Amino acid sequence: MAESKIVLPDLPGAEYAPEPPPQGPVVWMKENLFSTPFSVILTIIGGLIAVVSLRGIFGFVANPERIWQAVTTNLRLLMVQAYPDQHMWRVWVSIGVVVVLTALSLAAWRVGGRTSGRKLTGNVMALGGLLAIIGLVADFPFEMNVTWAGIGLALAGLGYMIRRMMGERAKAENIPVLAVAGGLLIGLVASLWVLQVPVPDPDSGIRAATTELLANTTRIPWLLLLITGFVAYGIGIAIRDWKPSRPLLVAGWALSYPVIFLHILRGTRMNNLSEYLLIGLAFLVAGAAIIYALVNLDIGESGRLISGILLIAALVTWATPVLIIIRLLLLILAVFALAAPTFGGSGGSKYRYMGIYAGTVVVMVYLMLLATGTSAVQTQSAVPFGGFMITWLLAIGAVALSFPIGVVLALARTSSLPLFRVMATVYIELVRGVPLITWLLMSVVVFPFLFPEGVEFEDVVKVLLFFTFFSAAYLAENVRGGLQAVSKGQAEASNALGMSTMQRTAFITLPQALRAVIPALVGQVIATFKDTSLVAIVGLFDILLIAKNVVPNQSQPFNFLGSIKENLVVVALVYWIFTFIFSRVSQRIERNLGVGER
Amino acid sequence: MAIGENDIIVCEGVKKWFGDFQALTGVTTNVKEREVVVVIGPSGSGKSTFIRCINRLEQHQEGVIAVDGVEMTNDLRNIEQIRSEVGMVFQQFNLFPHLTILDNITLAPIWVRKRPKDEAEELAMGLLQRVGIPEQANKYPGQLSGGQQQRVAIARALAMEPKIMLFDEPTSALDPEMIKEVLDVMKELAESGMTMVVVTHEMGFAREVADRVLFFDYGTIVEEGTPEHFFTNPQHDRTKLFLSQIL
Amino acid sequence: MAIAQQQRPPIWRNATVLKWGAQIAVFVGLVFLFVTLGAQSLDNFAQRGLSYSYRFLSDPTGFVVREGIAFQPDTGARALYVGLVNTLRITISGIIVATILGTIIGVARLSHNWIVNKIATVYIEVIRNIPLLVQIIFWGAIIQQLKALTDDHIGSYTFWFTSAKGITIPWLFPTATFYQWLVWVIIGAIATRYVYRWRMRVKEATGNETYALSWAFGTFFLFGLIGWFAYPLWSWLGPILGWIGDVIGSIPALAVRLVLLGLVIAGVGAFASRFFSNLRAGDNPQLNNSVIFGMFAVALVLALAVFGGFLAIAGGIEGAGGWLAFALIVAGVAFALKLLIDYVAPRTLVSGLVDDDYFRVIFAVLLGVVFSGLFFGVDVIGETIVKLFSAFFHFLEPKFDGSNTGAPFRYAPPAVEVRGAGFVQLSSESLVITPGFFALWIAVTLYTASFIAEIVRGGILAVSRGQSEAGNALGLSRFQLYRFIVLPQAFRIVLPPIGNQYLNLFKNTSLGIAVAFSDIVQVGQTLYNQTGQTVPVVSLWMAFYLSGSLILSSIVNFANRRLKLVER
Numbered sequence A: 001m002a003e004s005k006i007v008l009p010d011l012p013g014a015e016y017a018p019e020p021p022p023q024g025p026v027v028w029m030k031e032n033l034f035s036t037p038f039s040v041i042l043t044i045i046g047g048l049i050a051v052v053s054l055r056g057i058f059g060f061v062a063n064p065e066r067i068w069q070a071v072t073t074n075l076r077l078l079m080v081q082a083y084p085d086q087h088m089w090r091v092w093v094s095i096g097v098v099v100v101l102t103a104l105s106l107a108a109w110r111v112g113g114r115t116s117g118r119k120l121t122g123n124v125m126a127l128g129g130l131l132a133i134i135g136l137v138a139d140f141p142f143e144m145n146v147t148w149a150g151i152g153l154a155l156a157g158l159g160y161m162i163r164r165m166m167g168e169r170a171k172a173e174n175i176p177v178l179a180v181a182g183g184l185l186i187g188l189v190a191s192l193w194v195l196q197v198p199v200p201d202p203d204s205g206i207r208a209a210t211t212e213l214l215a216n217t218t219r220i221p222w223l224l225l226l227i228t229g230f231v232a233y234g235i236g237i238a239i240r241d242w243k244p245s246r247p248l249l250v251a252g253w254a255l256s257y258p259v260i261f262l263h264i265l266r267g268t269r270m271n272n273l274s275e276y277l278l279i280g281l282a283f284l285v286a287g288a289a290i291i292y293a294l295v296n297l298d299i300g301e302s303g304r305l306i307s308g309i310l311l312i313a314a315l316v317t318w319a320t321p322v323l324i325i326i327r328l329l330l331l332i333l334a335v336f337a338l339a340a341p342t343f344g345g346s347g348g349s350k351y352r353y354m355g356i357y358a359g360t361v362v363v364m365v366y367l368m369l370l371a372t373g374t375s376a377v378q379t380q381s382a383v384p385f386g387g388f389m390i391t392w393l394l395a396i397g398a399v400a401l402s403f404p405i406g407v408v409l410a411l412a413r414t415s416s417l418p419l420f421r422v423m424a425t426v427y428i429e430l431v432r433g434v435p436l437i438t439w440l441l442m443s444v445v446v447f448p449f450l451f452p453e454g455v456e457f458e459d460v461v462k463v464l465l466f467f468t469f470f471s472a473a474y475l476a477e478n479v480r481g482g483l484q485a486v487s488k489g490q491a492e493a494s495n496a497l498g499m500s501t502m503q504r505t506a507f508i509t510l511p512q513a514l515r516a517v518i519p520a521l522v523g524q525v526i527a528t529f530k531d532t533s534l535v536a537i538v539g540l541f542d543i544l545l546i547a548k549n550v551v552p553n554q555s556q557p558f559n560f561l562g563s564i565k566e567n568l569v570v571v572a573l574v575y576w577i578f579t580f581i582f583s584r585v586s587q588r589i590e591r592n593l594g595v596g597e598r
Numbered sequence B: 001m002a003i004g005e006n007d008i009i010v011c012e013g014v015k016k017w018f019g020d021f022q023a024l025t026g027v028t029t030n031v032k033e034r035e036v037v038v039v040i041g042p043s044g045s046g047k048s049t050f051i052r053c054i055n056r057l058e059q060h061q062e063g064v065i066a067v068d069g070v071e072m073t074n075d076l077r078n079i080e081q082i083r084s085e086v087g088m089v090f091q092q093f094n095l096f097p098h099l100t101i102l103d104n105i106t107l108a109p110i111w112v113r114k115r116p117k118d119e120a121e122e123l124a125m126g127l128l129q130r131v132g133i134p135e136q137a138n139k140y141p142g143q144l145s146g147g148q149q150q151r152v153a154i155a156r157a158l159a160m161e162p163k164i165m166l167f168d169e170p171t172s173a174l175d176p177e178m179i180k181e182v183l184d185v186m187k188e189l190a191e192s193g194m195t196m197v198v199v200t201h202e203m204g205f206a207r208e209v210a211d212r213v214l215f216f217d218y219g220t221i222v223e224e225g226t227p228e229h230f231f232t233n234p235q236h237d238r239t240k241l242f243l244s245q246i247l
Numbered sequence C: 001m002a003i004a005q006q007q008r009p010p011i012w013r014n015a016t017v018l019k020w021g022a023q024i025a026v027f028v029g030l031v032f033l034f035v036t037l038g039a040q041s042l043d044n045f046a047q048r049g050l051s052y053s054y055r056f057l058s059d060p061t062g063f064v065v066r067e068g069i070a071f072q073p074d075t076g077a078r079a080l081y082v083g084l085v086n087t088l089r090i091t092i093s094g095i096i097v098a099t100i101l102g103t104i105i106g107v108a109r110l111s112h113n114w115i116v117n118k119i120a121t122v123y124i125e126v127i128r129n130i131p132l133l134v135q136i137i138f139w140g141a142i143i144q145q146l147k148a149l150t151d152d153h154i155g156s157y158t159f160w161f162t163s164a165k166g167i168t169i170p171w172l173f174p175t176a177t178f179y180q181w182l183v184w185v186i187i188g189a190i191a192t193r194y195v196y197r198w199r200m201r202v203k204e205a206t207g208n209e210t211y212a213l214s215w216a217f218g219t220f221f222l223f224g225l226i227g228w229f230a231y232p233l234w235s236w237l238g239p240i241l242g243w244i245g246d247v248i249g250s251i252p253a254l255a256v257r258l259v260l261l262g263l264v265i266a267g268v269g270a271f272a273s274r275f276f277s278n279l280r281a282g283d284n285p286q287l288n289n290s291v292i293f294g295m296f297a298v299a300l301v302l303a304l305a306v307f308g309g310f311l312a313i314a315g316g317i318e319g320a321g322g323w324l325a326f327a328l329i330v331a332g333v334a335f336a337l338k339l340l341i342d343y344v345a346p347r348t349l350v351s352g353l354v355d356d357d358y359f360r361v362i363f364a365v366l367l368g369v370v371f372s373g374l375f376f377g378v379d380v381i382g383e384t385i386v387k388l389f390s391a392f393f394h395f396l397e398p399k400f401d402g403s404n405t406g407a408p409f410r411y412a413p414p415a416v417e418v419r420g421a422g423f424v425q426l427s428s429e430s431l432v433i434t435p436g437f438f439a440l441w442i443a444v445t446l447y448t449a450s451f452i453a454e455i456v457r458g459g460i461l462a463v464s465r466g467q468s469e470a471g472n473a474l475g476l477s478r479f480q481l482y483r484f485i486v487l488p489q490a491f492r493i494v495l496p497p498i499g500n501q502y503l504n505l506f507k508n509t510s511l512g513i514a515v516a517f518s519d520i521v522q523v524g525q526t527l528y529n530q531t532g533q534t535v536p537v538v539s540l541w542m543a544f545y546l547s548g549s550l551i552l553s554s555i556v557n558f559a560n561r562r563l564k565l566v567e568r
């Protein structure tokens, strides 16, 4: 019968106790592997599957036909494509920015619990056990089997010894997780100074002519990054009690994307510096005055009328050949003027509102300077991005840009205004009903036709735009879930207090809705990150396309022909590491939210 | 119906439909300044709908409602004005769970009344003092008991300095031992001269505090009068039946 | 105190005016944007000496689609159709296997057996966190690098042959007598139903175990067995089928067009009535008969207007007649709108419907309009339908020829054959799974299974928390607990998210383009590379995927509703 094929778990709903009582391996095996006859059968089948898979995987890796050198030699190609040598420091600086921000954030949000010696040694022992098993079953050359098994047993033994030595102290949860992570990082970087890598000889074409230490261009930057990270963490601890530190860090993260991708990596030369600065200044002064007036005087509807006229003027400029930056700044001003009575407040909040306006103008001017600037980094393609770099460019860009769009769409879809609702619904269902790849193909073959001659977009920009629109539709559905979870009473209470629709949305509904859907949003980030691999199909040289088409076709100076599987495995690994980290972070956030922290 | 000198709420022939179902079948009554009106009636009789129409959480379709001399129309300004003059307390508290108690209370004064933050906080602390829980200011609503939450809700409504307070069964979701602490606050409020419209099943409160009792059934006022008249000498059969069931 | 009477507030303060003003402004702005972009694209297209046209559908293509069903005739439409069938093949087979695999792994993830649990966990964590495209290309690379077949393989017997050209596995192919056998099976299925019911009735009446299921299986098997030998009994069907084909072939196309139009209008009407009666029966008490009648009036007027318009266009009415028809349409639409605004909208649209309902209604009306336009405006459709149906019967005709003999199935073992100058290849007699199909199918299936597993696990956990205690209290065994308590309830919980996964799988098949699998996207891409007709091809894609998604989600919704009904 069909049912008997389904593997029945022994007990539904039960999760493992965090720590099994220390009864020794025999009891453990009896309970977890051989509790019932059925369980014995399962254990045998499972064991077979495990052995066969391990043998297969490690046989694949150790197979002499594998050209792993195709990957190690081309790591840089995979990561940054043809990014010029003399500009590589830009890549390191960009990583540095991320490292510093990460370290500061870890400190500011007090991330990191404590773990016990027992758990740590347990992990070491498990790792050792795994290595030993691999050594025993894998389809390696014999010496390698012995080596692996030996190392594994040694590790397991080491873990056991340490645990014995610690005795009762091992149970105390007093080892900071971050310290362990830091130690591991130090170990990793230190290994760069010790490990030898095979070096090909370009003249003879022999792949592993000699072995050498890693090049200085790699291990010195990593060392510097490590030190920077530690220093930044220290600084973070010093300033974390300073109240604005968290908001500043959030702003820093938000700005890091344009700073890294549009400024540092592109090596942007700002051609219109003086002109744009003047324009920006003018808008700062005029805008501040207008907003001050709108906030300050109790001018009621006439204020609304003024900002309405401002908005229409801003929209009209889009039909004229006025400088784009002026059109944008005017639009920003109009929006801020419109929202002034709602969010202007009084007293201190009035100045804070003007400060936010000023900040927006400054960021806008900066962005426009970057957008109109020329790149100092010259590569064959017009945009110096490729490899894994482009994955991040697209993933973060799409998520960041689609977030506001998605929120607006979700609000429209749950709005009480039927036309908005219909428009949002049509958009969302249309986008979600059609696979991403067809949208990407459209971005290449249909989108360019929509604009008059002379308007041209780089491929990356087109793809990024479509990614954004696509991801926005999915995001909107997630946010909608959150909005629907906010009880009706919340809206009624804010209405009864006289809040306007905008205030209610900004202060009451959205914060609650977003908080409820953080896990779903992280899931969306993961999905987008994985989806970026699709750009390979439309011909952007991301890590996947390089791994699939470029490296396996190299025959000069070394013969890497047909090394596609090796490359794909590494690409998969790279993706896996990041997705796995994301999903763990998401679970952590979910747990924290569940506990009801705030 | 004549409009008295100090009638602060005027309702005339108010009708309201939900789809084809008529929830209010013509409500006519006036509320004077400083008056405490208690609304009672069987469940589903339209009590909530009625008081929600007074601050336009529901939109009536026929008739006139005017609050403090301003008629309720589609005029945005009127709606805003009325809402910030009428405070409301709900059965389910409806505190904002993501904000502290203090922020719950100061949010509207700061953004709607445009008060400076420190002034609003001062006011909020005063109100918390008045409802008896100043020590809870920095907690989140989830950390408070039901009675405390409802008192915060009252403080939140009072922070807007309303001329009228509406209560929709403020004690129905509370455990018995917490009802009194809320009713005490409400009594104190009534004594201070606040105009109040209260939907409640607490007959003791009605007897003690109300100036007038309205009995609702089938979407309209079946009987009204002073509590004395109402509880000792009800005229209408339906009122008698209701009182016999509830007392 | 006087009331400040103010009947009409100024426009800029009137809540209603502001609301509708903002909505209409945004809407008009969007329409304007799209019209501008669309016009620009037409312009740009014209500059290349092209104009949008669907003629490539009936023109011969310059390429051959080798995957799947026969590429005959070699028109663009056929190419897309072949691609569509390929997409559906992967989707359906993928859904079936992914569901089974995912359920097993999801349950294994909860197992108390350590090793089973760990294997399931590792599977899920690995597969889920690697982009699907990488996996597809990886499987493609594996099969691409398989060793070539050699002489040694000839005559050897294994369960499969693998080569860079594809994979063969044992398979049963239907033969010429298959269809005659199928008639027996269909009769058997009907008979089975009655036998099962009869045994169940007996069981209910007497209370004895009647082995209804065994009876049912037995009946079905019996008919299959009889059919295996008695298939020639149906050979008289052949001439009749041929005659039906002839009759259908002689139907005038205009009649078909009229019937189709009627069907569309009836369909929209039926949808509307079902939709509104559902609403009335369910959670929406404020819809009464008169409102539904009003909605019907609106739908009817709209349909008549549309119908009149198409009659006018299709009939080629010109001059005064054309203008009259046009005026009729405008008047009809305007009248319908007025009905809607005055009568229906205040009661239903404002408070009754949720946004999905709007979408459904709009989609139904749009579909109705589009299809009635297509059916009536495009001659080819009527003709094609006549041809298709006629061809279907003529296709069946020879299958019921008395001269067909042999078993209804042919067993095709995996085999290799020598072709041309000593090339050893997979035999064309056996089932050859192409590399593209294999890579896409296995990747998509494994990937979806990992998500389904997580859903199944979540569903079981959600149910078992409270329910299993109740079950244990009743003294049920673990198997009974699962069979009767946990799984049925978990099924209800997991159905909607699993339906979502089916949709994802359906859309993910489009990634086959990376391994040159000829699905509808890949074929479409080849088509527009040849003809330059990007927008028409894209429109066909969207139509296909949108209707596919809609159909799949309605199937899932239907199942969901059925389950909920049972639950009550």
Ligand SMILES: Nc1ncnc2c1ncn2[C@@H]1O[C@H](COP(=O)(O)OP(=O)(O)O)[C@@H](O)[C@H]1O
Residues within 6 Å of the ligand: B018, B021, B023, B041, B042, B043, B044, B045, B046, B047, B048, B049, B050
């Ligand atoms: N939003 C609504 N939609 C439809 N019917 C409603 C709605 N709100 C209230 N009703 C109906 O109006 C009637 C009066 O409700 P309500 O004023 O809440 O009664 P009460 O507060 O006296 O119990 C009830 O029959 C209720 O079902």
Ligand SMILES: [Mg+2]
Residues within 6 Å of the ligand: B047, B048, B049, B169
């Ligand atoms: Mg009520």
